Amino acid sequence: MSTPESERVPADELVRDFLRGQNLEQVGRADEAVDLYERAVAASFDAAGPYDRLIWIYQSRKAHREVIRVAEASIRNIHTYPAKKRWYEEQIASARAAQGSSPQPRPR
Numbered sequence: 001m002s003t004p005e006s007e008r009v010p011a012d013e014l015v016r017d018f019l020r021g022q023n024l025e026q027v028g029r030a031d032e033a034v035d036l037y038e039r040a041v042a043a044s045f046d047a048a049g050p051y052d053r054l055i056w057i058y059q060s061r062k063a064h065r066e067v068i069r070v071a072e073a074s075i076r077n078i079h080t081y082p083a084k085k086r087w088y089e090e091q092i093a094s095a096r097a098a099q100g101s102s103p104q105p106r107p108r
Contacts, residue, residue, distance in 0.1 A: 009043045018049050030057055041070060044077045051078065055091055067095035 018040060021033035034057055040050035051074035058066040071091040078084075 009039065011045070014040045014043060014045045014050070015047075018047075018053075021050070021053065025053070025057075033057070041073050041077075044073075046077055046079060048074065048078050048080060048084065051088075055088075059091075059095075062098070064095040064099045068092050071095070 017036040021036035024030070024033040024036070034054065037050040037054045037057075040047075041054065045051075051070055054070045055067055055074075058064075058070065071088045074088050075085060
């Protein structure tokens with residue numbers, strides 16, 4: 001799904017959001033960081049940083065559906081090397097396997 005031109009977020013703004021999100025994580029404000037990272041995913045940002053951070057956060061929360069959603073988005077949106085794509089595929093497979101073994105908390 002593409003974003004209408006009028007709603008596109010400039011890449012430099014998404015980079016600033018990512019850097020701010022990292023700072024928020026460092027001071028224990030991961031929920032706020034998630035909002036910033038999710039903005040990049042919604043905008044189909046083409047850099048791995050926000051996707052990787054979200055995958056890690058959602059893995060730590062055992063939010064397997066969210067891991068799958070973000071990893072699938074990363075495969076669609078990021079132009080990266082084959083080993084990195086395989087890593088995203090592994091995250092999807094692990095999250096799918098874990099879905100059957102534990103209840104799914106709602107993302108915060």
